[in-house]
Amino acid sequence: MDKHTIVGVLGAGSMGSGIAQIAATEGHQVVLVDLNNQVLNKSKAKLESILTRLEEKGKLNAAEVIGRIKFSENISDFFECGIVIEAIVENLEVKQHVFEELENIVSDTCILASNTSSLSIASIASACQNPEKVIGIHFFNPAPLMPLVEIIPAVQTSEKTKELSRKLIDDWKKVTVLAKDTPGFIVNRVARPFYGEALRIYEEGIADFATIDWAMTELGGFRMGPFTLMDYIGNDVNYTVTETVFAAFYYDPRYKPSFTQKRHSEAGWYGRKSGRGYYNYAEGVEMPQPTKDEILGKQILDRILMMLINEAVDALFLNIATKEDIDLAMTKGVNYPKGLLAWADEIGLKNVLTKLESMFNEYGEDRYRPSPLLRRMVRDGKKFF
Numbered sequence: 001m002d003k004h005t006i007v008g009v010l011g012a013g014s015m016g017s018g019i020a021q022i023a024a025t026e027g028h029q030v031v032l033v034d035l036n037n038q039v040l041n042k043s044k045a046k047l048e049s050i051l052t053r054l055e056e057k058g059k060l061n062a063a064e065v066i067g068r069i070k071f072s073e074n075i076s077d078f079f080e081c082g083i084v085i086e087a088i089v090e091n092l093e094v095k096q097h098v099f100e101e102l103e104n105i106v107s108d109t110c111i112l113a114s115n116t117s118s119l120s121i122a123s124i125a126s127a128c129q130n131p132e133k134v135i136g137i138h139f140f141n142p143a144p145l146m147p148l149v150e151i152i153p154a155v156q157t158s159e160k161t162k163e164l165s166r167k168l169i170d171d172w173k174k175v176t177v178l179a180k181d182t183p184g185f186i187v188n189r190v191a192r193p194f195y196g197e198a199l200r201i202y203e204e205g206i207a208d209f210a211t212i213d214w215a216m217t218e219l220g221g222f223r224m225g226p227f228t229l230m231d232y233i234g235n236d237v238n239y240t241v242t243e244t245v246f247a248a249f250y251y252d253p254r255y256k257p258s259f260t261q262k263r264h265s266e267a268g269w270y271g272r273k274s275g276r277g278y279y280n281y282a283e284g285v286e287m288p289q290p291t292k293d294e295i296l297g298k299q300i301l302d303r304i305l306m307m308l309i310n311e312a313v314d315a316l317f318l319n320i321a322t323k324e325d326i327d328l329a330m331t332k333g334v335n336y337p338k339g340l341l342a343w344a345d346e347i348g349l350k351n352v353l354t355k356l357e358s359m360f361n362e363y364g365e366d367r368y369r370p371s372p373l374l375r376r377m378v379r380d381g382k383k384f385f
């Protein structure tokens, strides 16, 4: 696939618009389809404003880029596309139905990709007569700004579909990583403890939201603390992802959702979008101050970080991705200050294991079990890099 490939994008919401912007900026003709005309108009207005700002910075010619996008309500307009990337509602039945329909519109060689965050690519592909042309291409929000894209071949996906898709997204100057078709792929799996362990620390009464956020940003170097980030994502959205991942892992206690987050969500305290979440964003309300106790802060950071590292090691243990891709995914997809496996090497794998074992012994919960790969590497005196 080259610049002459026409790119189809289905769904003109936040993700679809962003993906269309990337493809058009890279010189492709783009067909952007949404059922809803109002959404299309909104998407067009938003893209015009973003592209005009980029033109002012001398980065591109806005009229030229927008001129390459055809906004349409008609899915049949995809007939000449070399690839269609679907970014509609996160519902398996709807996606399956749409993939079945798409296959009858496009040519035999067209790749059909889904931007799903949590559904299995195998189940989406199963709706098609030629499932070898179906693949997961998972962008992060906002798509034009976040460098990472996870490429997820299903068991049915052909080698050719995988190679062509990855090459195209690499040509769009994105950082691609290859992930197995398992719940949460890389990022949404490995990142679970960033939220879950922070909530647990709060529930145990060890520290308040502001102190946990302070420990993770000031001492850990993370760009945002977990509670600030959950308020930004929305507690409703973040809670649903956690619940979905938990169920998809056959209720592995490591991914157990938290009542604190559930109650915040039930109360309508979604975060920034509703004016209140873990913090109150109403005008004139002062933000709570953290307790800047370095010893406490270090304990908080250590506990969350060990759980994140354990998750990254376990993803490697189960061949979800290569060690390089696991570290790239977390630094380029969610801006972690370091790759978790490289960070583990720096801390010392023996130290990581000792801390995890001490939590496992104290709590007696499966949630804290160290990954077998960590034990094996400590026993053999190995490092990741």
Ligand SMILES: NC(=O)c1ccc[n+]([C@@H]2O[C@H](COP(=O)([O-])OP(=O)(O)OC[C@H]3O[C@@H](n4cnc5c(N)ncnc54)[C@H](O)[C@@H]3O)[C@@H](O)[C@H]2O)c1
Pocket (backbone or CB within 6 Å): 010, 011, 012, 013, 014, 015, 016, 033, 034, 035, 036, 039, 086, 087, 088, 089, 090, 091, 094, 098, 115, 116, 117, 118, 138, 139, 140, 141
């Ligand atoms: N928002 C994120 O942070 C994010 C990140 C990565 C992946 N995703 C995934 O991307 C997909 C889209 O997410 P979003 O946040 O952009 O959603 P969104 O709600 O902003 O947009 C979805 C759009 O799809 C349209 N749509 C629904 N059914 C359709 C159909 N049958 N045909 C054509 N259009 C249809 C809707 O009108 C809507 O405009 C989901 O699968 C989601 O899981 C979202």
